Amino acid sequence: MAGQGRFYQKEAPFNSRKKSQSRSNAKQKRVVSRSDIVDRRKRARDHIKAREQANANRLHGEEVRAKRQKLCKEVAEKIVWRKFDRKNEAFENFYKQVMQTMYPNCDNFDKVWATFVKCIERSICVHFRFNLNHADLAEKALYLLESEIIPEYINNESNRQKGSEDLSGTEAAIQIAPLEWTSHNKHSLWKVSVDAKTFRKKESLMNIYNFVYENTKFGLIIRHDPTINILPELLSIQSSDRILDLCGGGGENGIRAPVIAERFSSPDSTGVLVVNETSIASGTVAIRNLSRTLTCSANVIVTTHRILDYPQMESMNDGFDRVLCMVPCSGDGLIRNCPEKWRTWTALKGVENHSKQIKLLTKALSLVKVGGTVLYCTRSMNPIENEAVVTAVLDNGLCEVELVDIHSIIDEKFPAFLKHPGVESWAVFGEEMQTLSSCEKLNEKDKTKFSSTMWPKPKRNLDRCVRVLPHENDTHAFFFAALTKCTAEAIPTVSAAPTAEKADKRPSDRHKQSSTGNHFTPLKRQNWKNLVQCYGLKSNNQDSFLQKRQSIQNGQYSVHLVSEQAIKILTSRHVGKLAVQRAGVEAFHLTPSISRVEITDVGAQALAPALSKQIIPLPIAIVEQLLDTKEVWNHQLPALTLEHVESLQDGSFVAVIETPCDQDEDSIGFITCVKYQNGISMAASPDLNYNRSRLLFLLSRYRNSQGSK
Missing domain, CATH: 3.40.50.150 (Vaccinia Virus protein VP39)
Known part of the structure; x- marks a missing residue:
């Protein structure tokens, strides 16, 4: 017993230590849990502060943009290359010989050469072209330019000439007119007889510059050579x-x-x-530009x-x-x-x-x-x-x-x-402007640079x-x-990669490569039924649409409206895979698992005549309120508009911006919205800000045209 007593005496302190250790661990867990709660609350406060700061930044976005533009302007004024002399003896000697062959029987070649040099020392004048792919809008913009903008400029210039005695001849010589040599679509291509810098900064041309800038931003005008x-x-x-x-x-x-x-x-x-x-980077730039100038082109x-x-x-x-x-x-x-x-x-x-x-x-x-x-x-x-x-x-x-x-x-x-x-x-000239008579007479160093x-x-x-x-x-x-x-003989492909050889060696890879590029596949029949059921597409041509998987995890697809010839190119067999970044018009976003279909702004413009469901007219006042607040509640809608909205299913729909009934005008445009239980809002999209700005621009132009009448 004594031994047993000694045994229990040894064990008792161990058990007590174990219990005290468990109690301390529990305390530590409670402390850790409390610290976690404190950390979570701190992170939540930081998140709220960050969100408030982001909202403040959005509210002050115009100030930020103004500061950025001011900085860019200051940097542009400091650019040095505008100020160096436009002289290069090697350039002039080289092209003087070339131009002498272009003017073989010219008696006053020196005068022609002087005119050429004087011209290339100056910046090119401003040229702009009305985009006839948006024919109706471009025609209205052209009418506005000819009937209001230019007459106002001429009137202001004549008044300024009367009140100024120190007017120089250069300022008085500025002309804005269609180019004479463009006999086809004569009034589509225009010239302003100043360079881009003067056009941007000259006070008297500010109205014309703003007109060109705004219409270029929204794709109605194109600036080009x-x-x-x-x-x-x-x-x-x-x-x-x-x-x-x-x-x-x-x-x-x-x-x-x-x-x-x-x-x-x-x-x-x-x-x-x-x-x-x-x-891909330059492709993204091209797509962004084409989305302005070729909005609804199923054949691009x-x-x-x-x-x-x-x-x-x-x-x-x-x-x-x-x-x-x-x-x-x-x-x-x-x-x-x-x-x-x-x-x-x-x-x-x-x-x-x-x-x-x-x-x-x-x-x-x-x-x-x-x-x-x-x-x-x-x-x-x-x-x-x-x-x-x-x-x-x-x-x-x-x-x-x-x-x-x-x-x-x-x-x-x-x-x-x-x-x-x-x-x-x-x-043919060498590095030091020496004439090289033939390739055979070159030294070994020059033979690596020149070819016969x-x-x-x-x-x-x-x-x-x-x-x-x-x-x-x-x-x-x-x-x-x-x-x-002229002949049917195949020209060998000039390529850095032996794609054809690899395709011959592995037939399975060849089959993969010849499929439609970037996962563009024919639209599945069930997806087509979803489109017809949601939007009542009147078109029976399912073959005009291709689908492209956007998210493997969520099973989302984008549905593209594509022309027949474009589909043939996309589905033709190629030696190598065709990498397609854009095909036609991205008209719908589709999630088959939940039968959700959303129409895009571009899809609304391209398919509006073919829609019989989820499309209603909206008065201009409601559209302006939507563009301002991005949402409108049901109690703010007129009775007739509320009746139209209540007839829709919840989700995406197309709103036709209607003009007053007594005006013989076409619809101004279309806007994609979302219906909720208590109201409507603008549909979120990557191009939301651009689409909003474009509609505001078109609405302001419509208001101005109605005011002038």
Whole structure:
């Protein structure tokens, strides 16, 4: 017992320690839980403060934007390159020889050269074009410009001249008028006889500048070089053609694509335009620009490929009818807008681009079908980037190619437009402006920089090419050459990746690659039934829609309205996968698991005539209240409007902005809203702010037009 007692005496302290330890652990847990509660409350307070700060930032967004604009303005004034001398002896010597071949029998060449140099030392004048893809709105904007904006400017200038004795002749000479050489759609292309900086800062032009700025922001006006206006004619575009803009250009495609797409504006048109960008970032920029200028175009596709890796179609009959190949170049034809080229230009700038330009033009010819045309275009005046590239492709023997005479097209469509034929001979200069007679006489170092294709070849009919000089039409410098593919022999694909070889080795991969790019697939029948059930689509053409998976986790799809020709391109078999970033009009967002269908703002504009459900008229006053507060309660709605709203199902619907009954006007536009139990609100979207601003702009214009009446 004594031993047992000693045993229990030893155990008793251990048990007591265990109990005390458990009590201390419980206390620590309670303390930890209390600290967690304190931390949660602190995080909640911080979150509320951050949210309040974010709301304050939104409320003061205009002040932030104003400060940002002021900072940008100050930085722009400090840019140095605007102030250096526009002189480059090598540039002048090089192009003086080129222009002497363009003016062979000119008695006063020195005067022509002086005019040319004086022109390229000045910035180009402002040109803008009314976007005929929005024909009704552009026509109203044109009427406003001609009937109010310009007469007001002329009246103010005449009053200012009467009250000012020190008016200079330069200020009095500012003209705003349509370009004379644009016989087709004469009043669509306009010129202001000042450069962009003066146009932006001159007080007397502020009303015209604001008019152009606002209409450009919403896609009714396009600012571009007027020479872009002749591209559709040089391509000889028909309403059923497949057209590829191969070399992209990011923001440039917001300019070129609308001009080309005007040929597809008629209801009977079946053509399609494919815009290729070289990266996803530039593709995003192009889509943002096209969303303004080509809002409801079901026949526009945006792809993202490196130019030399653009996938070939397996069938030659599925090729493109026209390919625009505006290749990267030295860009010395843009020297009026890029004056830094005065100090950076060297004779080797064109040499560096020559071999790549040959590959790009060869690639363009491989994508066009037999009988199709490739328009090769640069913004360079260098023959090594222009005529030498065309000569190299004509002589490479990969297939028979004919150089088309496009002078007759310009003479017929734009008789007042001044141009020159391509040059037949030119000199090749070295790094130190020494003349190089031939490729065979070069040293080993120079042979790595120059190739035999840079020297002129006789009898290549290069006079069929077109050169545009800056001083003759007040434009940038351009070079155009149209080549028609005459034979069915396949041109080997110029590509950096052996896609075709891999496809031959692995048939399963070939099947994957030839599927529709970026998961665009035909619309499932059940999804089509959901669209018809929700919105009462009158169209029976289910094949006009494609679906694209947006979220694997939630099973969400975007439904795109796409033209028949565009669907053929998307579903054709390619050697390699076609990377599609945009196809047609993104009309619906669909979640099949909960049978939810939401229509987009663009889808509402494109499909409004085909909707029989979830579409109601809204008075202008209610729309303005929606745009201001983003929601309207049921008790704030007029009786008739409330009756229309109550007839809708909860969820997304389309509101037609109705004009007063006594006015003979079309609807101003459409707005996508959401119906709740107690009211309606604007539908949230990534483009909500832009759509809101656009509707406010259209409503203000409508109010002004009614006030003038």
